[in-house]
Amino acid sequence: MKIGIPTSLLYYYYYPFWKTMFDELKIEIVLSKTTSKYIVNKGIEYSVPEICVPIKVFTGHVVSIIEDVDYVFVPRMVCVLKNEYFCPKFMGLPDMIKYTVPGAINKVLSPKITSDSDNISNPKFYSEMRSILGIGSWELQKALKKAQREWEKFRQLSKDGYVLSDALDIFEGKEIADKNILNKGDITIGLLGYVYDIYDNFVSMNIIEKLKEMNVNIRTFEMLDDSVMNNSIEFMKKRLFWTFSNKLLGAGYYYYDQPNVDGLIHVTAFGCGPDSMIGKMLEMESNTYNKPFMTIRIDEHSGESHLQTRAEAFIDMIRRKKNQADGVSIDENNLSIHGNNAGL
Amino acid sequence: MKITFPYMGTTLVYSKLIELLGHEAVSPPKPSQRTIDLGVKYSPEFACFPMKVIMGSYVEALENGAEVIITSGGHGPCRAGFYGEMHHRILQNLGYDVDILVFDSIKRDFKSFIYNVKKLKGDKSWQSVWKILKLTYKIAVQVDEFEIQLQTIRAYEISKGSCNKVWDKIQQIYKKVFTEKDLSEAKKESQKLIDNIPYKIVPEEKKIRIGIVGEIYVVMESSVNMKMEEVLGNYGCEVHRGHYLSGWIETHMIPKWFSRSREKEIEKKGEKYIEIKIGGHAKETMGHIVDYHEQGFDAIIHLMPFGCLPELVSQSIMPKLMEDTGIHVLTIALDEQAGIANNLTRIEAFLDLVRNSKEKKSSKVS
Numbered sequence: 001m002k003i004g005i006p007t008s009l010l011y012y013y014y015y016p017f018w019k020t021m022f023d024e025l026k027i028e029i030v031l032s033k034t035t036s037k038y039i040v041n042k043g044i045e046y047s048v049p050e051i052c053v054p055i056k057v058f059t060g061h062v063v064s065i066i067e068d069v070d071y072v073f074v075p076r077m078v079c080v081l082k083n084e085y086f087c088p089k090f091m092g093l094p095d096m097i098k099y100t101v102p103g104a105i106n107k108v109l110s111p112k113i114t115s116d117s118d119n120i121s122n123p124k125f126y127s128e129m130r131s132i133l134g135i136g137s138w139e140l141q142k143a144l145k146k147a148q149r150e151w152e153k154f155r156q157l158s159k160d161g162y163v164l165s166d167a168l169d170i171f172e173g174k175e176i177a178d179k180n181i182l183n184k185g186d187i188t189i190g191l192l193g194y195v196y197d198i199y200d201n202f203v204s205m206n207i208i209e210k211l212k213e214m215n216v217n218i219r220t221f222e223m224l225d226d227s228v229m230n231n232s233i234e235f236m237k238k239r240l241f242w243t244f245s246n247k248l249l250g251a252g253y254y255y256y257d258q259p260n261v262d263g264l265i266h267v268t269a270f271g272c273g274p275d276s277m278i279g280k281m282l283e284m285e286s287n288t289y290n291k292p293f294m295t296i297r298i299d300e301h302s303g304e305s306h307l308q309t310r311a312e313a314f315i316d317m318i319r320r321k322k323n324q325a326d327g328v329s330i331d332e333n334n335l336s337i338h339g340n341n342a343g344l
Numbered sequence: 345m346k347i348t349f350p351y352m353g354t355t356l357v358y359s360k361l362i363e364l365l366g367h368e369a370v371s372p373p374k375p376s377q378r379t380i381d382l383g384v385k386y387s388p389e390f391a392c393f394p395m396k397v398i399m400g401s402y403v404e405a406l407e408n409g410a411e412v413i414i415t416s417g418g419h420g421p422c423r424a425g426f427y428g429e430m431h432h433r434i435l436q437n438l439g440y441d442v443d444i445l446v447f448d449s450i451k452r453d454f455k456s457f458i459y460n461v462k463k464l465k466g467d468k469s470w471q472s473v474w475k476i477l478k479l480t481y482k483i484a485v486q487v488d489e490f491e492i493q494l495q496t497i498r499a500y501e502i503s504k505g506s507c508n509k510v511w512d513k514i515q516q517i518y519k520k521v522f523t524e525k526d527l528s529e530a531k532k533e534s535q536k537l538i539d540n541i542p543y544k545i546v547p548e549e550k551k552i553r554i555g556i557v558g559e560i561y562v563v564m565e566s567s568v569n570m571k572m573e574e575v576l577g578n579y580g581c582e583v584h585r586g587h588y589l590s591g592w593i594e595t596h597m598i599p600k601w602f603s604r605s606r607e608k609e610i611e612k613k614g615e616k617y618i619e620i621k622i623g624g625h626a627k628e629t630m631g632h633i634v635d636y637h638e639q640g641f642d643a644i645i646h647l648m649p650f651g652c653l654p655e656l657v658s659q660s661i662m663p664k665l666m667e668d669t670g671i672h673v674l675t676i677a678l679d680e681q682a683g684i685a686n687n688l689t690r691i692e693a694f695l696d697l698v699r700n701s702k703e704k705k706s707s708k709v710s
Binding site for chain 2: 270
C-alpha cells in the first residue's frame, strides 16, 4: 500500500505530522517531486484557467504521482479554529481533485479536519480513512499522538526563528548550512504570505534565499505564537473568516508595530481571494505605521529577474532610509552611475 | 434616517421596508458604467466584482445624501461576508462618515441582529414592525411570482419589450402598496397586465428552458450580468433563476420550521459533487443544476464573478456534472472588463448547440 503526498499547499506546514502518522502506521508514503515546470504545466492542463496558482500546482503534483500510488492524501481542511474556516478552495479541494484529475475518482483519501485548534490529531477526523486503510483505532490513536508530538517539536523550531524550509530540513535530520542565520543581517523584513506560496521554491522563485543573500533577517507569521497574532487583531469588529489570513494579518500588524522590523513584503498569488482583502488592509496601514510595504504578486508566468529587481530595489531603499536615519547622509545627486547604487 | 442599501435585483422591497419603518430610503441609482468605474477605483484590485459594484453604489448613494447603509452579512468562508467591514474601512478612508448596519443571519448572530432591528424600528411598536415585515415579505413573494411569469412569457411575446414595460409598471404599482388591502388589489391589477400581454403559441418540443445559476449578486442584478434574462428571453428562451429575493428571505430570515424553502433539498442534490458547504453558493449551484435537469430544463447558464472562490470550485467540477447529466452548461465569468459582443456571440453559439441537440433528441424519439 502506497500513499502519495503532494508536496504542495499545507504540506509545508503539516508534513512532519503526516509523515510521522503514516510511519507509525507502517504505511509507505510517496512524496511528489519538488515543483517543476512540468508539474506546473500538468496542473494548468487539468484545472480551470482562472483558479489561483497554488491550486494549479497542487493539481499538477497530484497528476504527477497518481499512477504510482494507491491513494493520494488530500485532506479536506475545513477549520482549525472555531468559527473560522479555510478558503473555499481548500474545503472543496478533494471534490475538485476527484473530478478533474483523471483516475483520481476512487483514489482520494480525504480526512475531514474540523478542529477547533491547530491540533489536528483527533482520531474522529480520520475515521473514514481508517476504514479505507483498515487500521485499528488503537493503532491510529497512538500514531496520531506521536505525530502531534513531532509536529509540536517542528512548530517550536519555527518559533525559535527558523524559516520553514530550514525547519523541514532539521526535521528530516539534514544539516542546514548556516545555523546562525537568524540575526545576522542588518535589515529585518516581515515576509508575509501563505506557506505554499513562500516555501514553494518554484512559485516564489526562492525568495527566502534571495533575501538571505541580501543580508536580510526574515520574520514570518509561523514564527509567532498564536496568541501574539490574535492580540494584534483583537480590535477588529468582525474578524476574517480564514484562519491563515487572520494569522497573516495579525503578523502584519505585529511586525508593523515592532521597531526592529524595517519593512514588510507581502507575497500573494494572482487571484487569491482572501489576500485581496488583507493586502488592501496592510497597504492602508503602511501609512499609519510609516513603514515600507511591498506586494509581490506571483502566478505561473512570473519571471525571476523581475522578482530579483523588485526585491533588491526594496531592500536598497530600506537600507538607505536606515542609513539616513542613522545620520549617514548621502547626497542624492552624488551617486556613482556605475555598479552598486545602493547608496552605501 | 436616510438609509441606503446595495442595489441587487429590484430594489422595490428594500425601499418599501425602509419607508414603512418611517425612514427615508435613498436608493442608489441602477449600476451604470460610472458606478462600476467608481467601485473599481476604490476597491482592492483583486476583490470580487460584486464588491466593486456595491462599493460604487454606496459612493453614489452617499453623494445623494444617504447617512446609513444597511446590508446583509454572511458567515463565510466566502468573501461576501466581509464586504460590510471592508466597505466601511474604505469609505472612512475616503472621508465619508457613515454607519453600516450589517444584518448577519439571525441564526448566527442573534444579538447584533436584534440591536440592528431596534435601531431601525425607532419608536414603532413591535407589533407594527411585525406587520410591516409580513407585508414586505408578501410583496417580495408576489413580485417574484410575477417576475417568474414574465421570464416565461418574454420568450414568446409578440411585440418585443412588452414584458419589460409590464415589469416596470408592476414595480410602480407595488410602490403604492401600504396596506394588506392595497396588496391584494395590486396583485389583481398586475396579474391582469400580464394576462394582457399578447404572445405566440409555441409547441412544447420547440420550447427551450434555461436555468441561470451561480453567485447570487451577478445572477440577480441585470446591470452587471449584461441583462442575461432579457437577452435569453429575446432569443426565445424561457428563463428561471436559481436565486430570488423571497427565496433568500425564506432561507436566511425565517426560522426553519416555518420556512418553505427548498434549499435543503437542493443542497442535498449537490452533495454528490461538493460534499460540504464551502461558502457562497457553490453547493447550491450544483444542486440547482441537478434540480433543473430533473425538471427537464434544456441548458444552464452559470454566472460567476471573476475569481469567485466558491464558484471556481463548482466550475472545476462542472465538466463531470455535464458528463453525468448530459445537460449543457455555459460558464460566464463577469467583471469590469465586460465585452458584450463577445458574450452575445458565446450565448448565441451556445443556444444553437442546445437547439440542435434538442431537435436531434426529439427526432430520434419520433
